[in-house]
Amino acid sequence: MSIQKKAGKPAMSKAKKTGFNSVAELAKDAFEDEPALVEELDAQLSARQVVRALFAMRSARGVSQAEIASKLNCSQSRVSKIENGVDADLSLGELEAYARALDCDPVLTFQKRHSTAVDRVKHHAFAIRRELDVMAKLAGNDSTLRQGVASFFGEAFFNIVRMISESVKSLPNLSDHSPGVRVRTELNNEEMDEGCVPEPRP
Amino acid sequence: MLHSTWTIEEPIGDFGKMSKPLVKKYRRELRNLLLNLQVVLDAFNAGASSAQIQRGFLHQEPHGVLAIDQRGDGQGLKEFRLYIYPDMEQQKLYLLALGDKNSQRSDIAGCTRWVLRFREQTNNKQ
Numbered sequence: 001m002s003i004q005k006k007a008g009k010p011a012m013s014k015a016k017k018t019g020f021n022s023v024a025e026l027a028k029d030a031f032e033d034e035p036a037l038v039e040e041l042d043a044q045l046s047a048r049q050v051v052r053a054l055f056a057m058r059s060a061r062g063v064s065q066a067e068i069a070s071k072l073n074c075s076q077s078r079v080s081k082i083e084n085g086v087d088a089d090l091s092l093g094e095l096e097a098y099a100r101a102l103d104c105d106p107v108l109t110f111q112k113r114h115s116t117a118v119d120r121v122k123h124h125a126f127a128i129r130r131e132l133d134v135m136a137k138l139a140g141n142d143s144t145l146r147q148g149v150a151s152f153f154g155e156a157f158f159n160i161v162r163m164i165s166e167s168v169k170s171l172p173n174l175s176d177h178s179p180g181v182r183v184r185t186e187l188n189n190e191e192m193d194e195g196c197v198p199e200p201r202p
Numbered sequence: 203m204l205h206s207t208w209t210i211e212e213p214i215g216d217f218g219k220m221s222k223p224l225v226k227k228y229r230r231e232l233r234n235l236l237l238n239l240q241v242v243l244d245a246f247n248a249g250a251s252s253a254q255i256q257r258g259f260l261h262q263e264p265h266g267v268l269a270i271d272q273r274g275d276g277q278g279l280k281e282f283r284l285y286i287y288p289d290m291e292q293q294k295l296y297l298l299a300l301g302d303k304n305s306q307r308s309d310i311a312g313c314t315r316w317v318l319r320f321r322e323q324t325n326n327k328q
Contacts, residue, residue: 019209019294023240026210030218034225037233044237052241056248059255084274 050087050095057102058083071101132156208246208293210239214316220300228282234259234274235284235300242270242286243295252288263310265317267298285313287320296320 020026024042031037058068065079072079072094082090082098099106111123132153139145214220224232238259245255252268259273261283269283283306285299298316301309 019211021207021209023210023236023243026217027236030216030221031225032218037225037229041233041236044233045240048237052244053248055241055257056244056250059245059250060248062254 047086047088051083051085051090054095054098054102055083057099057104061102063102068098068101072097128156128160206247206249206293208243208288208295210243211294211296213296213320214298217297220297224282224300228272228280230276231272231279231282234272234276234279235270235282237274238270238272239284239286242268246288246293246295251290263313265314267310267313267317269310283309285309287313287317 020029022045024038024045027038027041058065065076065083069076069079079098082094095106109123112119115123135149135152139149221232224235238257241257242255242260252262252266255268259271261269261271263269263285266287268286268288270286271284272279272282281303283299283301283303284297285301287296287298288294289296298313299309
């Protein structure tokens with residue numbers, strides 16, 4: 001059985017969408033009339049988020065299963081079982097040991113169930129804000145440190161703006177030519193407003 | 203963990219149509235193929251190269267094509283291969299073909315033709 005379509009001519013322009021960021025997105029688009037399949041797949045993907053992340057990090061660092069096994073003090077087949085299994089079968093101890101073997105610290109975050117992308121962006125924005133405040137406080141009265149931190153803030157500002165502008169570019173063009181993005185500032189958000197980052201001294 | 207944002211592309215055609223024959227009869231195989239695809243996507247997002255992604259379900263084919271098989275939960279599964287091509291520069295994962303063992307040879311030949319044409323076009327653009 002061949003399910004392959006004519007693969008002789010690359011036809012990138014004919015692609016229905018520009019791209020999918022995940023298999024869940026692809027499946028939602030591909031199996032619109034098969035909601036049960038999409039649901040099942042979503043559940044299976046969710047059940048493997050942590051073990052997938054561990055494998056991805058191990059691959060990117062070029063670390064073998066044997067090396068992880070020796071650091072975890074277990075057999076290579078146990079490492080294989082972890083990576084092929086589901087998150088529920090992974091103990092917190094194993095998770096920590098596996099992460100440490102990759103020179104990482106696991107960070108556990110709790111968030112509201114069914115949080116939206118907006119919730120998550122806000123969560124990360126506040127986390128960034130907290131880290132920046134920590135840096136500002138660390139700089140204290142040391143002029144060299146303050147200069148370094150100020151320079152980093154400038155760099156971070158530029159990179160965040162660039163990151164957002166790249167995301168804006170991926171917004172579909174509106175047929176009525178109305179602006180796709182409106183910029184507005186909100187000064188009524190207490191959490192974002194509290195305190196000001198001290199300006200660096202010249 | 204996430205270093206980049208790869209996207210899955212359908213240069214040949216709609217994946218839904220491509221995988222239609224599996225939806226009813228080979229649902230477990232299709233599910234495993236897609237779960238395995240996400241594993242590969244995650245590894246690319248973490249910054250791994252094709253050669254660094256070592257899994258039993260992943261096979262290196264000529265010209266940088268990768269074949270993902272149906273291995274995973276379930277017994278007595280029919281053998282299928284999902285052929286993909288990672289464009290490391292553009293961070294795009296192209297879905298090229300889906301077939302079984304019988305069509306393996308022609309699937310790989312078709313993918314190879316596509317990759318060679320794709321590389322030619324990419325080089326011409328530069």
